[in-house]
Amino acid sequence: MMKTSIRLVMFLRSFAIQGSWNYRTLIGNGFAFAILPALREIYRDRSELEGGVARHTELFNSHPYLVGVALGAVSELEAQHADPRTIERFKSAVRSSLGSIGDSLVWAAWRPACALLGLTVVFAGAPWWAGPLVYLVAYNAGTLALRIWSFRIGFRHAQGVGAVLRRAHLDRVQHAAAGAGAFLLGVVLPLVLANGTGMPVSWPWIGAAIVAAVLGLRFGTAARTPILAAGAVVLILGLLFGLRP
Amino acid sequence: MIYLAAALFGGIVGLDGTAFPQAMISRPIVAGAIAGWIVGQPLEGAMIGAMLETFHLAILPIGAARYPESGTAAAAAAYAFAWANASNTAVSLLLALAFALVWERLTGGSVNVQRRVNEYVVALWGSTHTTGAVERRHLLAMSLDFARGAAVTMAGAGAGVLWLRVMDPIWNLGPGFAGGVIVAAAAGTAAAAIRVFGGWSARWKLFVAGLCAGLLFLLVR
Numbered sequence: 143m144m145k146t147s148i149r150l151v152m153f154l155r156s157f158a159i160q161g162s163w164n165y166r167t168l169i170g171n172g173f174a175f176a177i178l179p180a181l182r183e184i185y186r187d188r189s190e191l192e193g194g195v196a197r198h199t200e201l202f203n204s205h206p207y208l209v210g211v212a213l214g215a216v217s218e219l220e221a222q223h224a225d226p227r228t229i230e231r232f233k234s235a236v237r238s239s240l241g242s243i244g245d246s247l248v249w250a251a252w253r254p255a256c257a258l259l260g261l262t263v264v265f266a267g268a269p270w271w272a273g274p275l276v277y278l279v280a281y282n283a284g285t286l287a288l289r290i291w292s293f294r295i296g297f298r299h300a301q302g303v304g305a306v307l308r309r310a311h312l313d314r315v316q317h318a319a320a321g322a323g324a325f326l327l328g329v330v331l332p333l334v335l336a337n338g339t340g341m342p343v344s345w346p347w348i349g350a351a352i353v354a355a356v357l358g359l360r361f362g363t364a365a366r367t368p369i370l371a372a373g374a375v376v377l378i379l380g381l382l383f384g385l386r387p
Numbered sequence: 388m389i390y391l392a393a394a395l396f397g398g399i400v401g402l403d404g405t406a407f408p409q410a411m412i413s414r415p416i417v418a419g420a421i422a423g424w425i426v427g428q429p430l431e432g433a434m435i436g437a438m439l440e441t442f443h444l445a446i447l448p449i450g451a452a453r454y455p456e457s458g459t460a461a462a463a464a465a466y467a468f469a470w471a472n473a474s475n476t477a478v479s480l481l482l483a484l485a486f487a488l489v490w491e492r493l494t495g496g497s498v499n500v501q502r503r504v505n506e507y508v509v510a511l512w513g514s515t516h517t518t519g520a521v522e523r524r525h526l527l528a529m530s531l532d533f534a535r536g537a538a539v540t541m542a543g544a545g546a547g548v549l550w551l552r553v554m555d556p557i558w559n560l561g562p563g564f565a566g567g568v569i570v571a572a573a574a575g576t577a578a579a580a581i582r583v584f585g586g587w588s589a590r591w592k593l594f595v596a597g598l599c600a601g602l603l604f605l606l607v608r
Contacts, residue, residue: 157408162528164505171509175525178518195521199509206409249447250583253411257440258580260416266604270433271424274417281411320583324590327444327580328597329604334441334577336605338570339477340434347567354575359594362582363445369575370442370488373568377485380560 144180144217144297151179152213153293159209167201173213174198180217197226203237205244207288212236214296215303222300232301243307247316248285255323256281258330265333331355392425393466393544394537400458401536405498406529413458415439415487422462423469432465435483439464441573442488444580456498459540460491466540467547473555477566482558484569486550494539501535504528 155176162171174195181198185191204212212233219229260277264270295306335343335351343351357365403413411417415436423432439461446454464487473479508528511520584590 158406158525158529160409161406161532162505162509162525163405164502164509164528166506167509171521171525171528174521178521182518192517195518199521245447245449249449254444254580254583256411257414257416257444261437261440261577264416264433264437267608270420270429273433273437274420277414277416278411285409320585321590321593324581324584324593325597325600327577327584328594328599329601330441330577330597331574332598332601332605334573335570338438338573339480339566341477341562341566343566343570344563347563347571350567351571351574354571355578358575358578359581359587361579362586363579366442366445366576366579369572369579373572374485376568377481377560380564381554381558 144183144221148179148183149214149293149297152176152217153210153289155179156206156209156213156289156293159204159206167199168203169206169209170199170202173202173204173209176209176213177217177220180220184217184220184223194220197230200230202233204240205248207248207285208240208244208292210289210293211240211296211303211307214293214298215300216296218297218300236304239304239307243312247312247319248288251316251319251323252284253281255319255326256284258323258326261330262326262333265330265337267337389426390541393422393462394541396422396425397459397462397540398533398537400462400540401456402529402533404456404458404536406532413456415443415457415461418458419461419465422465426466426469428465428469431468431480434480435464435468435487436461438480438484438569438573439487439491441577442484444577445583447583454495455488455491456494456539457487457491459494459536460487460543462540463487463490463543463547466544467551470544471548471551471555473551477562477569478558478560479551479555481560481565481569482551482554483547486547490543490546494543497535497539501532504531 159169159172159176161175163169177198178195181191181194185194216229216233219232256277259280260273263276264273295303299306335348354369357369400413400418403410412421417436419436419439420429420433423429423435426432439457443457448454464483467486468479468483473483505528508531509524511524511527581587581590581594
């Protein structure tokens with residue numbers, strides 16, 4: 143059982159897990175950096191410690207908010223002096239699932255939903271600081287809870303963490319966050335049209351914005367670049383011909 | 388002193404994007420507002436940031452994907468808006484946004500370079516795997532990322548000031564036209580995020596419910 147103080151240091155270090163992100167080992171060096179306090183506690187012999195550190199600097203990847211699952215579980219396995227090949231197999235097994243769970247839960251649902259919450263506050267006419275603050279508080283409350291939970295289950299369940307992840311039904315959380323995001327997207331669009339720049343926008347432009355929104359809804363991310371390109375073309379035309387309706 | 392604060396904040400934004408702590412200070416809605424506050428124009432900074440955020444709702448940082456770095460670009464645009472003494476109109480706002488959309492591509496490239504540099508950083512001190520070597524490599528990579536963030540933000544602010552000073556007087560757009568372009572682009576790119584949430588067919592009921600809530604808010608406001 144790892145000391146609480148060591149767990150706390152590991153938890154704090156995990157915030158910098160991507161500090162040396164690179165294309166060769168991804169977060170390998172960051173993983174070694176975060177797990178070091180545990181290895182120092184487990185291996186008193188210098189050569190054993192260096193061997194442990196070397197193993198963990200190898201290629202590894204995970205979603206940054208779920209890396210606590212791997213850090214906790216691997217620390218427990220190291221503390222039990224498990225076979226290094228077992229630890230390596232465990233890391234390989236959780237690598238892709240931690241990445242994909244985090245991507246769909248945080249990047250594709252929680253973050254855009256929180257951003258839309260912040261934008262709703264901004265475009266509703268709140269003071270300038272309110273939108274960013276609401277966004278930061280909402281987003282970090284959720285991700286901090288996720289970081290703490292992932293650390294806890296990693297330490298508590300070690301190799302059995304896969305079953306815990308399956309039972310946790312994170313897909314339901316993702317589904318709920320995505321639903322909230324879709325609702326907030328509906329709230330934001332009329333607010334953008336009414337108060338997007340804080341200046342009056344004429345009806346023809348509101349019509350153009352509605353058409354752009356329909357294209358965005360219909361074609362999704364494929365519509366994003368053409369819409370921005372159309373805006374750039376209008377800008378250039380504005381420079382050349384001085385459009386002033 | 389204000390330039391130092393601006394550069395330090397740029398470094399924090401750059402660092403927050405990937406390296407530490409990913410608290411989303413690096414999102415344009417936050418970075419733009421804080422950068423504007425640092426240089427005394429929080430409202431304009433917040434508006435630049437909010438608009439950039441709507442443009443980026445549908446962009447996801449999945450895996451090793453290369454994507455524009457919107458946070459440092461938002462901070463650079465907010466600094467440029469203030470330091471160029473841009474007229475407070477939709478035209479200047481549009482110019483600042485257009486600049487940010489170009490600059491974020493360049494800063495996104497600098498993230499890629501940083502990751503390549505990190506390949507060498509994590510191989511420093513040979514095959515030594517002492518605990519100190521691992522920590523030194525990691526902290527060096529983070530320091531470089533901080534410096535990169537500060538550099539691209541301040542370089543962007545300088546380039547943005549030039550852009551606004553040259554283009555603002557000659558850009559012959561009416562404010563209504565400029566505001567219209569911004570709103571249309573924001574509406575279209577924000578709506579594209581429906582795909583992120585599962586697509587129109589899966590989410591149309593919630594979207595329409597939100598639309599009604601938004602319209603109701605506008606009516607009773």
